[in-house]
Amino acid sequence: xxxxxxxxxxxxxxxxxxxxxxxxxxxxxxxxxxxxxxxxxxxxxxxxxxxxxxxxxxxxxxxxxxxxxxxxxxxxxxxxxxxxxxxxxxxxxxxxxxxxxxxxxxxxxxxxxxxxxxxxxxxx
Numbered sequence: 001x002x003x004x005x006x007x008x009x010x011x012x013x014x015x016x017x018x019x020x021x022x023x024x025x026x027x028x029x030x031x032x033x034x035x036x037x038x039x040x041x042x043x044x045x046x047x048x049x050x051x052x053x054x055x056x057x058x059x060x061x062x063x064x065x066x067x068x069x070x071x072x073x074x075x076x077x078x079x080x081x082x083x084x085x086x087x088x089x090x091x092x093x094x095x096x097x098x099x100x101x102x103x104x105x106x107x108x109x110x111x112x113x114x115x116x117x118x119x120x121x122x123x124x
Contacts, residue, residue, distance in 0.1 A: 002026035002113065004096050009118030012086055016122070020081040022096030022115055029053060029077055032099055033107045036070065036081045038092035038120075048094070049081060050107035059107050063089070086122045093117040 008020040020036070035050030049070035050059045058070055069082040079096055097111035 002100060004098065004113065004115035006094065006096055006115045006118040009094060009120045011121045011123065013124050014087050014122055016086050017082070017084045018086065018120060020083065020094055020096075020118060020120075022079045022081075024077045024079070024098070027100060028074070029072055029079065029098075030074055031103070031105060033104050034072070034079045034096060034098040035059075035107060035111065036079075036094055037097050037111065037114075038090075038094045039117075040089075040092040043092075045095075046092075051079065052106045054105040057107075083120070086120075088122045091120060091122050093119050 003025045005023045012018050030053055033050060033052045036048040037045050038048050039045045048061050048064055049068055051070045051072055067085045072079045095117045096115045098113050100113040102112055
């Protein structure tokens with residue numbers, strides 16, 4: 001059974017850090033690009049970061065460049081999102097997502113397989 005299970009969300013003060021994890025099962029990350037998408041209340045979904053399985057290249061939204069880092073552990077079949085210098089505008093539900101049906105190894109286009117999401121709240 002294909003699953004993406006996120007963890008690591010929570011409440012953090014402005015300027016703080018969190019590391020999100022997304023454990024994949026039922027498929028291997030070696031063959032699919034995977035990324036993180038967030039959705040804040042009343043706002044559209046925003047692609048935050050993506051990592052290609054073909055060459056390990058990464059893409060980031062301008063709003064998080066220099067603060068967030070995406071990485072994968074292929075042994076654990078897990079993708080991470082290290083988030084530093086968090087601010088209240090980063091408050092959202094964070095989803096990991098991949099291109100399982102499209103069998104894409106490169107980032108780009110709409111994701112087709114999603115996790116359930118984890119809440120990140122940045123507040124003092």
